[in-house]
Structure formats: structure tokens, C-alpha cells
Amino acid sequence: MTPKTIRLTETGRLTITWDDGSVCEYPLAVLRRNCPCAACLADAQTRSASFIPLYTRDALTLDTVEPVGHYALQFRWKDGHATGIYTYAALRDLCPASGATAA
Numbered sequence: 001m002t003p004k005t006i007r008l009t010e011t012g013r014l015t016i017t018w019d020d021g022s023v024c025e026y027p028l029a030v031l032r033r034n035c036p037c038a039a040c041l042a043d044a045q046t047r048s049a050s051f052i053p054l055y056t057r058d059a060l061t062l063d064t065v066e067p068v069g070h071y072a073l074q075f076r077w078k079d080g081h082a083t084g085i086y087t088y089a090a091l092r093d094l095c096p097a098s099g100a101t102a103a
């Protein structure tokens with residue numbers, strides 16, 4: 001499955017429409033918190049599960065989204081963080097349950 005369209009909403013969410021017609025709307029904080037780069041993964045492993053990291057505004061602002069091959073997206077955040085490669089499979093897993101994104 002691959003993204004057909006990717007766009008940022010005015011409310012600061014990333015909307016991906018997949019080629020099967022399903023739509024996922026991701027709060028940027030969820031994407032950032034699940035950054036799959038080595039540094040963030042190591043970070044996540046050393047903190048308790050109940051700890052929710054706080055981010056600066058820049059850390060939650062997307063500069064660019066670029067495709068990586070035919071399997072992933074690379075997000076470049078405004079704070080300069082750009083090492084996370086989000087595979088399509090991982091993005092599908094992060095997709096908020098349908099219905100939960102209304103409003």
C-alpha cells in the first residue's frame with residue numbers, strides 16, 4: 001500500500017490518503033513521538049512508558065515530507081530533526097482508528 005496524497009491540514013495534522021482509498025489523519029505529535037530513528041528509539045527505551053515527552057513548537061512543525069524509495073517517508077522537522085524514516089507499514093500501524101479523527 002502506498003500514499004496517494006499527503007497533505008498538511010490547517011489544524012496541524014498530516015493527512016495521508018492511501019491507494020486503497022483509506023484516509024489517515026495523524027496529529028504531528030503522534031508522528032514525532034513515534035520517530036523511528038535510532039536516537040529517538042534509544043530515548044524511548046530509557047524512559048518509562050507513562051512518560052510523555054514534551055516538544056518545542058519547532059519540533060512539532062513539519063518542514064518537508066519526502067518519499068524514500070517506494071516504501072517510506074522521511075519527515076524533516078523544523079528543529080532540524082530529519083533522521084526518522086517512517087515506513088508505510090509503520091504509518092499504517094500509527095493510523096488513528098477511523099471515527100476518532102472527526103472534529
Ligand SMILES: [Zn+2]
Binds near residue numbers: 035037039041081
Ligand atoms: Zn528521531
